[in-house]
Amino acid sequence: xxxxxxxxxxxARDVRRHAAQAVLLVVAIAAxxxxxxxxxxxxxxxxxxxxxTTRAATKGPDVVAYLTSAAQAGxxxxxxxxxxxxxxxxxASATIRFDGRFNDVLAEGRSTTPAAVDQPLLTAGSWVRPxxxxxxxxxxxxLGVSVGDRVSLNHxxxxxxxxxxxxxxxxxxxxxxxxxxxxTPAASRFSNACPNSFSIPMLALPGGxxxxxxxxxxxxxxxxxxAIGLTSKANPLTTYVLNLKLTNPGDAAAFAYDRFTRNSxxxxxxxxxxxxxxxxxAKLVQxxxxxxxxxxxxLALLAVASVAVLVGRRLSEYARRxxxxxxxxxxxxxxxxxxxxxxxxxxxxxxxxxxxAGWLAAPLITNPGAALxxxxxxxxxxxxxxxxxxxxxxVVALAATxxxxxxxxxxxxxxxxxxxxRPPKRRGALVRISSRLPIPALFxxxxxxxxxxxxxxxxxxxxxxxxxxxxxxxxxxFADNTLSGAVALTAGGLSNPVIxxxxxxxxxxxxxxxxxxxxxxxxxxxxxxxxxxxxxxLMQALGARSRQVSSGLVAAQVLCxxxxxxxxxxxxxxxxxxxxxHGSLPPVTWLAAAVLGVLVATAALTAVPARxxxxxxxxxxxxxxxx
Amino acid sequence: MNETGSGAPIVRAKGLSxxxxxxxxxxxxxxxxxxEVAPGEALAIMGPSGCGKSTLLHLLGGLDRPSSGELWLGxxxxxxxxxxxxxxxxxxxxxxxxxxxxxxxxxxxRENVELPALLAGRSPRQARRRARQLLDQVxxxxxxxxxxxxxxxxxxxxVAIARALANDPQIVLADEPTGNLDxxxxxxxxxxxxxxxxxxxxxxxxxxxxRIAATANRMISMRDGAFVDEMRLTGGTKRNxxxxxxxxx
Numbered sequence: 001x002x003x004x005x006x007x008x009x010x011x012a013r014d015v016r017r018h019a020a021q022a023v024l025l026v027v028a029i030a031a032x033x034x035x036x037x038x039x040x041x042x043x044x045x046x047x048x049x050x051x052x053t054t055r056a057a058t059k060g061p062d063v064v065a066y067l068t069s070a071a072q073a074g075x076x077x078x079x080x081x082x083x084x085x086x087x088x089x090x091x092a093s094a095t096i097r098f099d100g101r102f103n104d105v106l107a108e109g110r111s112t113t114p115a116a117v118d119q120p121l122l123t124a125g126s127w128v129r130p131x132x133x134x135x136x137x138x139x140x141x142x143l144g145v146s147v148g149d150r151v152s153l154n155h156x157x158x159x160x161x162x163x164x165x166x167x168x169x170x171x172x173x174x175x176x177x178x179x180x181x182x183x184t185p186a187a188s189r190f191s192n193a194c195p196n197s198f199s200i201p202m203l204a205l206p207g208g209x210x211x212x213x214x215x216x217x218x219x220x221x222x223x224x225x226x227a228i229g230l231t232s233k234a235n236p237l238t239t240y241v242l243n244l245k246l247t248n249p250g251d252a253a254a255f256a257y258d259r260f261t262r263n264s265x266x267x268x269x270x271x272x273x274x275x276x277x278x279x280x281x282a283k284l285v286q287x288x289x290x291x292x293x294x295x296x297x298x299l300a301l302l303a304v305a306s307v308a309v310l311v312g313r314r315l316s317e318y319a320r321r322x323x324x325x326x327x328x329x330x331x332x333x334x335x336x337x338x339x340x341x342x343x344x345x346x347x348x349x350x351x352x353x354x355x356x357a358g359w360l361a362a363p364l365i366t367n368p369g370a371a372l373x374x375x376x377x378x379x380x381x382x383x384x385x386x387x388x389x390x391x392x393x394x395v396v397a398l399a400a401t402x403x404x405x406x407x408x409x410x411x412x413x414x415x416x417x418x419x420x421x422r423p424p425k426r427r428g429a430l431v432r433i434s435s436r437l438p439i440p441a442l443f444x445x446x447x448x449x450x451x452x453x454x455x456x457x458x459x460x461x462x463x464x465x466x467x468x469x470x471x472x473x474x475x476x477x478f479a480d481n482t483l484s485g486a487v488a489l490t491a492g493g494l495s496n497p498v499i500x501x502x503x504x505x506x507x508x509x510x511x512x513x514x515x516x517x518x519x520x521x522x523x524x525x526x527x528x529x530x531x532x533x534x535x536x537x538l539m540q541a542l543g544a545r546s547r548q549v550s551s552g553l554v555a556a557q558v559l560c561x562x563x564x565x566x567x568x569x570x571x572x573x574x575x576x577x578x579x580x581x582h583g584s585l586p587p588v589t590w591l592a593a594a595v596l597g598v599l600v601a602t603a604a605l606t607a608v609p610a611r612x613x614x615x616x617x618x619x620x621x622x623x624x625x626x627x
Numbered sequence: 628m629n630e631t632g633s634g635a636p637i638v639r640a641k642g643l644s645x646x647x648x649x650x651x652x653x654x655x656x657x658x659x660x661x662x663e664v665a666p667g668e669a670l671a672i673m674g675p676s677g678c679g680k681s682t683l684l685h686l687l688g689g690l691d692r693p694s695s696g697e698l699w700l701g702x703x704x705x706x707x708x709x710x711x712x713x714x715x716x717x718x719x720x721x722x723x724x725x726x727x728x729x730x731x732x733x734x735x736x737r738e739n740v741e742l743p744a745l746l747a748g749r750s751p752r753q754a755r756r757r758a759r760q761l762l763d764q765v766x767x768x769x770x771x772x773x774x775x776x777x778x779x780x781x782x783x784x785x786v787a788i789a790r791a792l793a794n795d796p797q798i799v800l801a802d803e804p805t806g807n808l809d810x811x812x813x814x815x816x817x818x819x820x821x822x823x824x825x826x827x828x829x830x831x832x833x834x835x836x837x838r839i840a841a842t843a844n845r846m847i848s849m850r851d852g853a854f855v856d857e858m859r860l861t862g863g864t865k866r867n868x869x870x871x872x873x874x875x876x
Contacts (some may be wrong), residue, residue, distance in 0.1 A: 053718070066637025426733040426774060435741070435751040442745065450733045536728050541690055543742045546710050617692070619685035622729060 003334055007334065011342035022346055024519060029350035029396055030357065030514050033389045037358020040385040041476055051278045052166065060167030060277075061086075062252040065259075068348040074241050076269065083247045086115035088240035090231040096218065097146050097152040097290040105139070105218040107153065107468045108241060109227030116328030117243040118168040128222050132161030139172035139218035154230045158222065168243060169272075172218045172278040219405055242269075249274060295513035339405040340398075347397030358389070415559035419522060438489055439548040441540060444555025447532050454531065458524045458557065459564035465517035466568020466598050470512045473594055474576035477586035518605065525557050525606040529613035532556070548612040553610035554603050561602040565595045635701070637797060638664040638687060639831050643696035644704075645682050645852075656682040658852035659696070666797075669820070669830040671840035673848035680833045681802050683849070687831060688723045688800045689716045700797070718747050720793025726803035728783045730775040736762060736786045737771040743793040754793075761789035765819055781812025788819055798829040804840055817842055 004625060009412035015022045018384040054060065065076055073088040090109040095102055110128050120134065125147035130135050133153070140163045145151060149160045164368045165171075222480060231237045256271035263394075448455045544552075569591050576585070585591075645657040664670050670753045672680045678725055685691040686698065689705060692713075698706040707718060717723075722743075730739045737758045744754035762771050765785040767778075775783055784804060793798055801820070804814040817839065824830050832843065840846045841860060848856035 002697040619690040
């Protein structure tokens with residue numbers, strides 16, 4: 001009990017004494033655990049709850065049938081298992097224009113009174129009326145329209161009467177992206193209703209066809225007369241929508257397949273089911289996982305690197321304390337326990353901070369978006385998830401602390417009392433080579449050589465930092481390409497909410513990553529500057545200028561950073577590929593710029609502590625080193 | 628030692644002060660010190676620990692800047708030099724020997740001695756030749772390839788002295804050069820200093836050991852940052868050095 005109290009007391013006092021380092025340690029671990037918490041929160045999300053809420057509120061259909069003629073409806077509405085229906089409603093394709101932006105839409109002709117099945121829920125304004133249209137909410141957001149605005153459809157002017165959500169179709173930009181059940185020829189016919197999808201490949205599945213990658217088509221509702229009014233000889237009416245409610249919603253997929261096998265003609269109906277719709281709606285949230293999970297992994301790696309540097313630095317300050325503790329009878333176990341306890345306490349605290357931060361931020365990223373109502377239900381963090389996050393923090397702290405703690409406990413008491421840290425390494429070849437170099441390079445190279453482990457850690461640090469930056473750049477390039485591709489299809493200048501959301505998350509990850517990376521580089525450089533304090537002072541005492549010495553410190557860091565930055569590129573590419581399997585890589589010049597940027601940032605971030613480090617009077621440093 | 632004290636002073640300090648802190652916490656480490664050192668003179672500065680003698684030596688060696696006062700090397704004012712100028716001064720005009728040796732642990736004896744020459748822009752070959760010559764002079768030619776950890780305290784200090792001489796300085800400053808050494812090593816170091824002095828180098832040695840101070844031409848006592856006594860020693864090291872210093876031999 002007494003030992004435990006002593007260990008705790010020593011740990012607490014040391015944390016108080018080195019508050020700034022403790023705060024940095026907490027920040028590093030908390031950033032990693034917060035990201036992991038958000039990743040875990042997303043992992044369980046399928047947006048099931050918001051979809052079901054929306055489906056219930058809109059009397060969502062179990063099966064939507066896309067017909068080539070209204071006459072096809074009869075067989076389906078009277079089929080066994082069908083409880084009720086609405087439609088068939090004519091669907092016209094059109095181009096909507098507003099405020100300089102334009103996009104293709106599917107305009108569904110509706111009655112002015114609510115339908116029995118699929119009643120889009122108005123979130124603003126009123127239902128359709130002659131000359132007044134209702135626009136699906138995500139599409140309205142992307143187009144920038146509000147109730148009361150006037151839009152043009154195939155060059156005819158309409159008022160925006162309302163804005164609504166539906167569970168019957170996927171929201172913009174994935175309206176034509178749902179899983180369709182139907183024969184391939186029929187699927188190509190459906191393409192007529194999705195005018196931009198002619199060139200999109202279709203995947204032949206056993207028993208059906210999955211239409212994929214039909215992007216950027218909006219959904220609007222208007223009166224039947226208005227919808228038919230949008231058609232012409234060149235733009236004929238080819239599609240009707242029939243919404244079906246089954247007696248058993250669980251039979252939706254079976255119902256669709258059964259109907260398909262009975263009719264595989266080119267003009268056969270296509271079907272989408274409510275389960276498929278649910279999967280499509282969850283994609284918005286699931287996309288975020290692809291960003292957050294590698295992000296959490298990267299941040300965890302950076303946290304390990306930061307903690308290792310901090311602990312390494314603290315260990316050298318800790319040497320005399322270890323000696324005192326051993327001199328008064330502390331066993332190696334007590335010494336190691338004190339050192340471990342201190343870092344584990346900080347790691348646990350950081351884990352709690354990260355958990356709370358991640359838990360508070362999780363609802364923001366699990367928000368189902370404008371297409372649905374309600375909120376995703378996976379935000380609460382389970383006990384198992386909390387244990388995972390805390391375990392990560394402990395592993396991070398242990399990974400960085402265990403070896404130094406054991407080494408400190410086993411070292412010589414006299415050496416520790418005299419504050420003798422490990423002697424620097426000698427690298428004869430490097431010393432000889434450096435003799436031929438200018439003074440900053442001579443000093444820098446010798447600094448790198450005298451502490452190879454720290455140099456290796458610096459290089460690893462930079463490699464992790466660079467890999468994160470490369471992954472982020474690659475994802476940005478991928479997102480930009482996808483986005484510009486989408487805009488090129490519509491040529492209308494509308495933003496893509498899925499990409500926007502991914503980019504927002506990416507920005508959060510980028511900011512955290514860059515902040516942590518900058519902190520990391522600062523920790524490393526500061527540790528290097530402190531470690532090189534005596535050598536630097538001695539060089540000055542022998543006649544080196546302070547600028548030569550600080551340039552030497554910068555050179556040492558850049559020398560370590562160079563292999564790290566180069567290695568970081570393939571690591572970053574691997575990370576990106578883990579996140580986005582089919583994403584193409586950014587141009588080589590971008591990657592080269594990333595490496596160069598990291599090196600410049602390293603030099604810039606080193607210059608400040610290096611300059612400050614050489615400002616201390618030489619005599620003061622030399623005296624303090626022997627005190 | 629050779630006769631000294633004639634000619635214009637090589638080192639001149641006027642009202643030299645170094646203060647730390649402010650208000651009630653003000654510490655006058657060096658307090659209005661006036662000093663003149665003739666070329667080729669061997670000066671010992673004595674005093675108890677904390678009297679300011681090491682601080683004074685650091686000021687004289689350009690390792691620290693004075694709070695006030697003037698410091699001259701010949702006709703060149705040192706206290707007003709830029710950082711760059713001060714670095715040049717340390718590189719070419721003075722050599723400093725520390726009590727704690729301050730050798731680079733990862734460099735061999737020869738590489739440690741080469742360092743100032745490399746800093747001064749000499750070629751690696753010139754620096755190596757000079758280092759060998761100096762190590763030979765201090766009796767460590769056979770130890771040139773050893774790391775400091777493989778040398779005794781006296782040998783380390785002799786390496787440090789060789790390093791101080793690498794760029795042929797006008798003055799050698801030594802801060803308790805024998806403080807960490809046993810009698811035999813102390814004697815060896817003193818003999819080296821005697822040789823330097825005989826060769827015409829100006830020596831300023833800070834010590835609290837009267838036996839060491841007695842080997843100089845002049846001895847100044849310091850207390851609380853100021854000079855309190857000055858004594859010219861006519862005998863100096865002309866006598867049997869070891870005997871005079873009470874070290875045997």
